[in-house]
Amino acid sequence: MKLRDLGTIMNQLPLILLLFPVVLSSTNHKEPFLLENHPSGFYLPDEPAEPEFADSETNITAQLEGSIFLHCPVVNSGDRAISWIRLRDWHILTNGVQTYTSDDRFSILHKEGSFDWILQIKYVQERDAGVYECQVSTNSGTISRKVFLNVVSPVAFILGGDEYHIDRGSQISLVCVIEKAPTAPQFVFWFHNDRMVNYDQERGITVYTSHSPEKTQSRFNIQHASPSDSGNYTCKPSNAIPASIQVFVSKSRVDKMEALHKQSSLLINTPVDTSQGTRTVFPSGLHLLPILWGCFLVRPQLL
Ligand SMILES: *[C@@H]1O[C@H](CO)[C@@H](O)[C@H](O)[C@H]1NC(C)=O
Numbered sequence: 001m002k003l004r005d006l007g008t009i010m011n012q013l014p015l016i017l018l019l020f021p022v023v024l025s026s027t028n029h030k031e032p033f034l035l036e037n038h039p040s041g042f043y044l045p046d047e048p049a050e051p052e053f054a055d056s057e058t059n060i061t062a063q064l065e066g067s068i069f070l071h072c073p074v075v076n077s078g079d080r081a082i083s084w085i086r087l088r089d090w091h092i093l094t095n096g097v098q099t100y101t102s103d104d105r106f107s108i109l110h111k112e113g114s115f116d117w118i119l120q121i122k123y124v125q126e127r128d129a130g131v132y133e134c135q136v137s138t139n140s141g142t143i144s145r146k147v148f149l150n151v152v153s154p155v156a157f158i159l160g161g162d163e164y165h166i167d168r169g170s171q172i173s174l175v176c177v178i179e180k181a182p183t184a185p186q187f188v189f190w191f192h193n194d195r196m197v198n199y200d201q202e203r204g205i206t207v208y209t210s211h212s213p214e215k216t217q218s219r220f221n222i223q224h225a226s227p228s229d230s231g232n233y234t235c236k237p238s239n240a241i242p243a244s245i246q247v248f249v250s251k252s253r254v255d256k257m258e259a260l261h262k263q264s265s266l267l268i269n270t271p272v273d274t275s276q277g278t279r280t281v282f283p284s285g286l287h288l289l290p291i292l293w294g295c296f297l298v299r300p301q302l303l
């Protein structure tokens, strides 16, 4: 049905061949084309120079959610259409300036008079990784060039490990870091279990995300934690593999707070007491020293 849109028979023939790769894959699929179109080669002298590929990058690394350009520079293409095919499923993505996919992340960029046919993929996904082939028909068949697309995803991590224990009423403070991302994430979403909570201000939640050339940091806070804030928290950047942490908010605030007060008063008072104590003891200890020394000095003489 896609073929109806295509122009000349010359354009259709190689495409028909491409649409049935399974049928043809076991044989050289250039043969039927040759037999039908060049039975004797009697018009070959009139043909212009053959199309050829110029140099271009054939191993491309894209970042998850990024945009990528696959180049296919063809010299002497004349008015022949250049096609881009995804080899994973033998899908013809483009032919000439036409696009044959409902996935609008794919588009063909070609300037009138330019010899480069650029397949653009936007919002690259993991599933886009694989081999793409650019094809053009020649007088004697089809020539093609493979371009490898790798997709990399930076990994996010939450500082402090897998678990976070906190007392009721205290502040939950989580920091998510995304490193080695060629471009900063467009957004960082925080999930409490399955719910996106970036904008749950009534729960006292604030999210602050900052970028530097090396890394992105997203800081998540809940002002006064309650036990219902316990659960699985996930930091989900737009372009990185998410990270999760389990948060446990204890139910017993009062006891803990009292315990904390006792503990802190102990911590604050004891050092002061001991230092005062040692200070008062120290001089008297000094007084004792001569006596002690005396004992040591006297003893050898006695022996
Ligand atoms: C493409 O480049 C990546 C690293 O940038 C490398 O790991 C991979 O092996 C290369 N693939 C090919 C087919 O050359």
Ligand SMILES: *[C@@H]1O[C@H](CO)[C@@H](O)[C@H](O)[C@H]1NC(C)=O
Residues within 6 Å of the ligand: 193, 232, 233, 234, 244, 246
């Ligand atoms: C936390 O949530 C994330 C995202 O939904 C999930 O991948 C992960 O397995 C969960 N962790 C636990 C311990 O439930």
